[in-house]
Amino acid sequence: MSETLTLLASFFPPDLKPSYLAALVPAFLETLGLVFGAMTLATLFSLPLALAVSMRIRGAGLLIHGLSVFRAVPDLTLAILCVIAFGLGPGAGLVALVLYYTAAMSKVFADLLETAPRGPVEALAATGASRLQVALYGLLPLTRADLFNYGAFAFECALRSSVIVGAVGGGGIGTELVGSLAGFDFQRATTQILMLVLLIAALDRLADWARNHPRALVGLIPFGLMAAWWCRPEFFALGHAFHVLGDMLPPSLPTDALQDLPRLVLETLWMAVAGTLGAAIIGLIAGLGASRRVSPAWLVFLTRRILELLRTIPEVVWGLVIVAVAGIGPVAGAWALGLHTFGTFGRLFADTLDHVPEAPGRAIASTGASRLMVGLYAVLPQSLKPVATHFLFRLEWNLRMATVLGLIGAGGIGQALYEAQQLFFYRQVMAYILVTAVLILAFDRLSRSLRARLNRTGGAAVSTGCLPSPAAAL
Amino acid sequence: MSQIIRLAGALGALMMAYVTPMAAQAARAEEPLRVGMIPDAGATQVSIEEKAPLQKYLSEKLGRPVKLIIPTNYNATVEALGNGSLDIAYLGGLTYVKAHARYGAVPLVQRDIDRQFHSLFITGVGSGITKLADLKGKTFCFGDINSTSGHLIPELILHDAGLNPKTDFKGFRYTGSHPATAQAVAAGICAAGAIDESVFHALVNGGKIGKDRVKVFLKSQPFADYVWAARKDLKPDVREAFAAAFLSLKPGLDDAVLKILRGTKFERASDASYQGVAKTAKALGLE
Structure with missing residues (x-):
């Protein structure tokens, strides 16, 4: 324990020497260019695709369905495969991000376009407008706010993903961070994490500004394309990619790995459940602390800042740090998921508490009950349903993350996948990828039916992207 | 059907416009x-x-x-x-x-x-570990899973000594690099570890790892x-x-x-x- 604390202390102070900051600039720009370029391309691919679906063009739906393959595998796996096909560096990272986010965004955009109010759309169609005109002048403007929110949110997700992608050789800050942590260069790791946090915070402000100036986004497209060009894959080894793909088929596992499989799956499930449940429990308490209705202003301010810091640092970064400091295994993974999820839950729960109807609370307060009593007996019971919905959404996402965290040493099926991949046992890799995909899809289905039972009007549409619901983007 | 083809064609064209210049660039001299x-x-x-x-x-x-x-x-x-x-x-x-x-x-x-390279088994100076049998129930650090001196040869030595990392150790990890193994052993994250001899000597001679913190307790056969x-x-x-x-x-x-x-x-x-x-x-x- 004391060793762990000593190690934690060695993360401070961060290395802020100008010479080091200058050395980080290329990596920083690479991350920014990578994410900006990838998301510009992903948007340019996914928005027309989603519009095509809404125009009922046959085949577009099928295409999106086909793309869902990319969503079922963790982005880290995708990045590893892209490094094999496109070589090292940001090019592989760019392709991985474009594939993953085109798949995610086209699905969500298509779902969002479906939510456009029927009245105006039918009125427009009645004037004899073509399907294209209905889509461009009806569906698009009617759902613009939601599309933008999800897009901005996906951008932030991509920034987190870029760390993962960098970890396997996709370039940018991620590559630096993994290298620094592996080399016990913790003070520099802190510098990189701080830069990442600042970048995510800056992005948040930018998104707020762009929400009010949607036209400015169009002006960004040329810059996005330039960034994508700058980070383009320097070559494309199609023959090599097919060769490796051929090595993966047919998927198979040796007997001892097969016998170990149930334990690995349970370890991954445990990681997701323990992390999410732990975060939910302390998140409920922190939620009370961050609720304007329950707590005094100073406590609200303090709690919210702490929660903000916890959730701004991506799970993978928490994972890398905890694995480096406390060692590998599912406990490290659960902590990594838990810390980030706690930051998200605390805020979500507080917002839920602040938005439940006030009348029951006033009734209890009128009996002379304290603020705490009002919180426990009026506000909390009313917010259980939305809280449970958030919990399930988050559990779905954390199961995905649990497989990714396995790849960086947190145990479970992800770690088995990574080790098989490192040793070039590609048929095992494919077997693990398939098991992971089945696990994730089965759990998504289970969660969806639970959510449907819990909340018949729930916004089940948006459960596919980086995070399950736009609400979780807060 | 034709719409599918058109859609796929448009996407394909976009991708091609993106990929073609790469091929051209690959041919450039110098x-x-x-x-x-x-x-x-x-x-x-x-x-x-x-x-x-x-x-x-x-x-x-x-x-x-x-x-x-x-x-x-x-x-x-x-x-x-x-x-x-x-x-x-x-x-x-x-x-x-x-x-x-x-x-x-x-x-x-x-x-x-x-x-004629060698792999070294290292441990913390105060760990009390002096031979392979002492590793039972302890934590152990390998280098990268693909490392010869950090994983393959140590695995062979452990195997020959009748030790299975999966069952006989309290836990083991792949640190990803030799300096990381040395640091992890020095910090006590792992009770012992296996490392490349030239990296270890460079770390000790360069003062990155104190001689008073980490010691060698086994040297492999050459490979x-x-x-x-x-x-x-x-x-x-x-x-x-x-x-x-x-x-x-x-x-x-x-x-x-x-x-x-x-x-x-x-x-x-x-x-x-x-x-x-x-x-x-x-x-x-x-x-």
Whole structure:
């Protein structure tokens, strides 16, 4: 324990020497260019695709369905495969991000376009407008706010993903961070994490500004394309990619790995459940602390800042740090998921508490009950349903993350996948990828039916992207 | 149906517009020679900058620009040699065996010490560990899973001593690099670990690891380790020029470069030296 604390202390102070900051600039720009370029391309691919679906063009739906393959595998796996096909560096990272986010965004955009109010759309169609005109002048403007929110949110997700992608050789800050942590260069790791946090915070402000100036986004497209060009894959080894793909088929596992499989799956499930449940429990308490209705202003301010810091640092970064400091295994993974999820839950729960109807609370307060009593007996019971919905959404996402965290040493099926991949046992890799995909899809289905039972009007549409619901983007 | 084709066509055209110039660019002359190194001693921008003298030396000797690349893991280095994104790579014994078997990598040069290399078992000075049997119930650090001196050979030694890391240790981990193993043992994250002898001595002599904190308690039998290897279809004259550059390294004249390579003298390498490593890898299920 004391060793762990000593190690934690060695993360401070961060290395802020100008010479080091200058050395980080290329990596920083690479991350920014990578994410900006990838998301510009992903948007340019996914928005027309989603519009095509809404125009009922046959085949577009099928295409999106086909793309869902990319969503079922963790982005880290995708990045590893892209490094094999496109070589090292940001090019592989760019392709991985474009594939993953085109798949995610086209699905969500298509779902969002479906939510456009029927009245105006039918009125427009009645004037004899073509399907294209209905889509461009009806569906698009009617759902613009939601599309933008999800897009901005996906951008932030991509920034987190870029760390993962960098970890396997996709370039940018991620590559630096993994290298620094592996080399016990913790003070520099802190510098990189701080830069990442600042970048995510800056992005948040930018998104707020762009929400009010949607036209400015169009002006960004040329810059996005330039960034994508700058980070383009320097070559494309199609023959090599097919060769490796051929090595993966047919998927198979040796007997001892097969016998170990149930334990690995349970370890991954445990990681997701323990992390999410732990975060939910302390998140409920922190939620009370961050609720304007329950707590005094100073406590609200303090709690919210702490929660903000916890959730701004991506799970993978928490994972890398905890694995480096406390060692590998599912406990490290659960902590990594838990810390980030706690930051998200605390805020979500507080917002839920602040938005439940006030009348029951006033009734209890009128009996002379304290603020705490009002919180426990009026506000909390009313917010259980939305809280449970958030919990399930988050559990779905954390199961995905649990497989990714396995790849960086947190145990479970992800770690088995990574080790098989490192040793070039590609048929095992494919077997693990398939098991992971089945696990994730089965759990998504289970969660969806639970959510449907819990909340018949729930916004089940948006459960596919980086995070399950736009609400979780807060 | 035609709509599907049109849609797929439009997407395809977009992708092509994006990919075609890459092919054109690949054909351009005066491309830098892309030289990769497994991240046996870390993979950050800073560690690449520390190797600047090596890059400068090579581009002077070869008369063309040299790009030094350190992938984040051993597997990526081999795959890069296989898919052609690296021309030449510095590999470990096991990674060379894999790169040769999978992609026909050609061995070029290696340090004189690489033919008779050793792996060291290290532990904290106060740990009380003096022999392999003491490792039972303790935590252990390997280097990268593909490392010869950090995983393959130690695994063999443990196996011969009747120890199975999965069942006999409290836990074990792959740190990803040799300095990380040394640091983890020094910090007490692992009770003991296995490490490359030349990295360990460089760390101790450079004062990065205190002699009062970490001690060696076992030295392996000699085995063949690191080698610089070229991708299968790299032109013979380029291979030859690269080998010559290394063979002409002289202590006293090129100390900055030799220090980076942790060696004093280079020799030609041959595939025959690696039969032992290949056999061990097969026997242990690592290949």
